[in-house]
Amino acid sequence: MTAEDQRKQEDVLQLMEGELFELEGYIKDIWEFIPVPMAYINPQGLILDIDASLENLLGIAKEDLVGSPLQDHFSSKEVFPKIHNDTLKNSQVSNLESGVLDREGNEIPVAVSTMSRKDEAGNHVGYFAAFSDLRAVRSMKEQIKEKLKELEAFHDVAVGRELRMIEIEKEVDDLLRELGRQPKFNKRR
Amino acid sequence: MSGREDIERIMQNEGQVKGTVFLSDARYVERHFGKAGLEKAQEKLRAWGHPIDYDKVKAMGWYPAGLRVLSLLAISEALSLNDEQVFAMGLEGPKHSFLIKLLLKLFVSVQKIFENAPMVWRRHWTTGSIELVEIDEAAGRIVVRLKDIKLHPLFCKYEEGYFTGIARLSQPNASARETKCMFRGDHYHEYVFHWKG
Numbered sequence: 001m002t003a004e005d006q007r008k009q010e011d012v013l014q015l016m017e018g019e020l021f022e023l024e025g026y027i028k029d030i031w032e033f034i035p036v037p038m039a040y041i042n043p044q045g046l047i048l049d050i051d052a053s054l055e056n057l058l059g060i061a062k063e064d065l066v067g068s069p070l071q072d073h074f075s076s077k078e079v080f081p082k083i084h085n086d087t088l089k090n091s092q093v094s095n096l097e098s099g100v101l102d103r104e105g106n107e108i109p110v111a112v113s114t115m116s117r118k119d120e121a122g123n124h125v126g127y128f129a130a131f132s133d134l135r136a137v138r139s140m141k142e143q144i145k146e147k148l149k150e151l152e153a154f155h156d157v158a159v160g161r162e163l164r165m166i167e168i169e170k171e172v173d174d175l176l177r178e179l180g181r182q183p184k185f186n187k188r189r
Numbered sequence: 190m191s192g193r194e195d196i197e198r199i200m201q202n203e204g205q206v207k208g209t210v211f212l213s214d215a216r217y218v219e220r221h222f223g224k225a226g227l228e229k230a231q232e233k234l235r236a237w238g239h240p241i242d243y244d245k246v247k248a249m250g251w252y253p254a255g256l257r258v259l260s261l262l263a264i265s266e267a268l269s270l271n272d273e274q275v276f277a278m279g280l281e282g283p284k285h286s287f288l289i290k291l292l293l294k295l296f297v298s299v300q301k302i303f304e305n306a307p308m309v310w311r312r313h314w315t316t317g318s319i320e321l322v323e324i325d326e327a328a329g330r331i332v333v334r335l336k337d338i339k340l341h342p343l344f345c346k347y348e349e350g351y352f353t354g355i356a357r358l359s360q361p362n363a364s365a366r367e368t369k370c371m372f373r374g375d376h377y378h379e380y381v382f383h384w385k386g
Contacts, residue, residue: 020249024287028248043297048358049290063220066284067357117294125294 037110037131043124045069045084057133059103070129075099075107083112087127091116100131109134191262196237199262200255202340204316208250209289213282214260215243220281222268229267234259248287254316258341265343272346279350283358288312299359299384300324303331314338322379329385331356335378339371345378352380360384 001009037054039047050065058065058073065073071080079098086093093114099107110131119125173183218227227243234240239259246252265275283289292312295305302309303321310319317338324331335348349367356363362384369379 017250021247024247024249027290028287040293042293042359044359046296046358046361048293048296061220063281063284067354067361069361119294123297125297 037133039065039070039129039131040126041070041084041129042126043088045071045080048126054131057102057108057131058100073100075101083114083129087114087116088124095132097134109138190266191237193237196239196259199258199341200239200253202253202255202258202316204254204314204338205251206254206257206315207248207288207313208246208252209248209287210257210282210313211241211243211246211252211260212248212287213285214264214278216285217278217281218264218268226268230260230263233263233267237263251315254314254340258344261343261347262341275343275346276350276353279347279352280354280357282347282351283354289355296358299331299356299363299382300326302355302359303333303382306333329383331382333380333382334369335380342370342372345370345372348378349380352382356382356384
């Protein structure tokens with residue numbers, strides 16, 4: 001190899017190294033930024049990686065989550081086999097509602113979505129799982145339900161009053177007719 | 190306490206290691222001892238003439254093998270870590286490793302992980318090599334040998350934890366023990382893994 005060839009090879013290596021560092025930074029930043037709690041799960045159901053959002057959602061350190069079975073973090077024992085098996089069979093699961101447990105054992109309602117990863121031979125090597133926190137949505141639903149109840153109650157009162165007003169108007173008109181005077185509210189009655 | 194001669198002898202070790210190992214060290218120290226703990230270790234490294242700015246380390250960059258030992262030594266001495274804590278530091282290592290993140294497709298079974306152990310080692314180190322000696326999934330036993338690398342007894346304890354951490358990414362109850370060590374006169378380091386299927 002000539003000195004020129006060696007220099008060119010070193011240039012290429014330096015370029016590749018630079019691109020590798022860029023990629024490293026990009027992956028690190030994305031994994032730290034993604035506001036959706038996420039985990040990477042192996043075919044045996046073990047958590048191999050998580051993002052910062054999942055750490056925050058569950059209040060459990062990464063070191064305590066990685067290496068643990070994902071099943072241990074669901075509030076219901078039936079859910080994980082369904083998610084795991086459906087993912088391996090269909091390559092994905094979409095918005096399956098369930099509950100996960102935080103560090104204190106409190107249940108957090110979530111919608112789980114998964115996407116399978118395969119190797120070059122098409123074998124499943126693991127999957128990404130995303131956990132959308134449903135607390136805000138459910139809280140909003142509860143608030144809307146409460147408001148609707150209040151509106152219904154108000155509506156019943158308002159309609160009740162309206163009907164009573166109509167009754168009273170009729171009574172007044174009847175009394176006026178008895179007195180030989182013109183009805184006040186509904187001249188056609 | 191390590192003297193100047195010990196430090197320079199360590200730095201004369203050949204070979205390089207991926208920066209991801211230093212990031213794992215920093216994460217362990219910050220988690221268990223806070224930023225103040227990491228600063229203590231960095232102070233020691235500065236005093237030895239081989240500073241490490243853990244914030245600027247590139248996971249995929251190459252760094253001197255000797256510096257890897259100094260990082261462990263500085264942390265161990267500055268924070269008075271015992272063997273159990275050094276093992277625990279190794280155990281947590283794979284959980285933070287950017288390089289392991291890139292190799293997650295291998296973590297489908299203990300067999301696949303250790304069949305690829307020689308390749309995984311070469312992605313981390315330019316010195317030493319791993320040989321898979323025995324794999325018996327039915328009995329829950331694997332034996333590997335780490336050859337041509339003799340850095341420091343502290344490194345051996347850390348690697349015992351690290352290999353255990355790797356095995357536990359597929360078998361949560363796996364354990365590893367160093368059964369042969371070049372610092373005890375053996376020709377290589379040997380690690381035996383056990384787990385219950």
